Amino acid sequence: MGWKGTVRSIGTVVRAAERDAKRRQRDLEKQQKQYEKMQELEQAAYEVEVYENHIDVIQSTHKECNSPINWNEVASSKQPTEPKRAKDCESEARRSLESYKPGFIDRIFKREEKKRVFLSQKIDEAIKKDEVKYKCSFSTWEKSTEEWTESVAMAKALLDGKAEAKIEAIDSLQPFDEISNLGSSLSVSVYDNGILEATINVHGSGIVPSETKSLLKNGKLSVKNMPKGKFNEIYQDYVCSCVLRVGNELFSAIPDNIVIVTAVDELLNSQTGHLEETPILSIAVSRSTMERLNLETIDPSDSMGNFKHNMSFKKTKGFERVSRINPEGLELHQLARSST
Structure with missing residues (x-):
């Protein structure tokens, strides 16, 4: 089991059950095996349901999280009792x-x-x-x-704020499995003042569909190019949902009260004409604010207003380049509701 299994068994709190979108995704994956045997109209209905479920999944990533570890209880836990010889x-x-x-x-x-x-x-x-x-x-x-x-x-190292311990805990506990399954990748670093930043590459163009699928009145499949505005809105919710999930997963794995999460993706640099990886959302997440949110009912994009964040987004244009949140002097009282 190793130490990560030990800490998971000490002082943990069970989070909400698997969200509906993930359960439905698993059911649809099972049905996919029967796809070739379906009639045309059944296949059409199935494809639309898979499409709608995918949109639901990428916009609800924030609704799940690993069980949090109570590091204070781990630090004060008693050594296992040595066995005695029995007859x-x-x-x-x-x-x-x-x-x-x-x-x-x-x-x-x-x-x-x-x-x-x-x-x-x-x-x-x-x-x-x-x-x-x-x-x-x-x-x-x-x-x-x-x-x-x-x-x-x-x-004890985590409670003392040791940077190496934070990195080791995250590497060992691997709390970001589902996000990586969506196609996003993530790295973490710790600033000199002890604040941890997670950078997530969201790979939006590979996650958000470029086409919409729906059923015509006769039950046949209709496939159309997704309108730019709709694509951007879904993309924004996906990015914000991932950022919330990363922040929450960090709080489940380490005892910090403030973390920075920055989402990056490729944007066109109009000066060079090339796509460049650049920050599109950077947010300072406080544990206390996160705990007050009802993650089941929030709109991921709207919820950014609860945190200090940098985001420039327009429905017609999508995301624009922003600066990463500056960790210097970042204090808990600065993380109240703010506009960017």
């Missing part, structure tokens, strides 16, 4: 010998002495069995103690 098997074997009373058959065939020797041998076997059990328990205890020692050391 359970030996005691049972001795009771069998002491309580033995030869029956009629044993007396007739003079098997009493032989039976006592047999029961005596069982005691020797029981002693060895007790020893094997003890060694097994001791080995398990040694491993648990080693994991506990590592967990406590990690917890």
